[in-house]
Amino acid sequence: MRNPENRRKRLREWFATRSIPAANKSYISQLLNGVAAFGEKTAINLEQTLGMPDGYLDTVEGASAFDESTQAVIKMMQSTDDEGRLRIKLGVTDILDQYELRKMRVERLRIADTVPAELLRGLAEIQDPDFPLALEAFLGSFNKVASVQKQK
Known part of the structure; x- marks a missing residue:
């Protein structure tokens, strides 16, 4: 669905589990608040800049673009207060850091094998x-x- 309200909704969902980049904070705030125009070019540029899947901002169902575990995290974040969201963000960040460390270890072992x-x-x-x-x-x-x- 290609309408500005749906794009605003999808953008809010995207940032429910992510931080808004400092360089884009003002502009994204304007988009979310309906101050800036949210046309197709803007949607495509945001998707590319923020690493969203193609067409993400124009899909209708918010959580359907994510796997089940991501949907569960989004639901938890939407149903809790600021402190709870912060705790969830910290937990997810720790998990991602551990994942990156494991990837680095595998890469080091691969290099050591050569x-x-x-x-x-x-x-x-x-x-x-x-x-x-x-x-x-x-x-x-x-x-x-x-x-x-x-x-x-």
């Missing part, structure tokens, strides 16, 4: 207390270079 065993044994025998930090920084820069190359 390093020859003799080199790993030699690295493990180094006694310099600053070596782990230097190695971590080196691997971090390697990961950044690899991710930039993947994007190209």
Whole structure:
């Protein structure tokens, strides 16, 4: 459904579980309050900028675009007070952080699998207390270079 009221509703639902980016706070507030026009170009630009699925702001049912667990979190956030919403946001943030850490560990193991065993044994025998930090920084820069190359 392509109407400004539905788009405002969907935008409110989107930010029920997310923070409004500081750079866009004023503009999004104007959209939510009906001060700024909420046409198709604006909807498409917001979807792309905020990482929404294509057509998200024009779909009719709010929670149907999400999986069941996300729907449950949205319902909890809508049915609680500010303190409850803050607790839920913190809990979800912790879960996402743990997920990211697991992904990083898997990536590190994948990288370690490509390093020859003799080199790993030699690295493990180094006694310099600053070596782990230097190695971590080196691997971090390697990961950044690899991710930039993947994007190209």
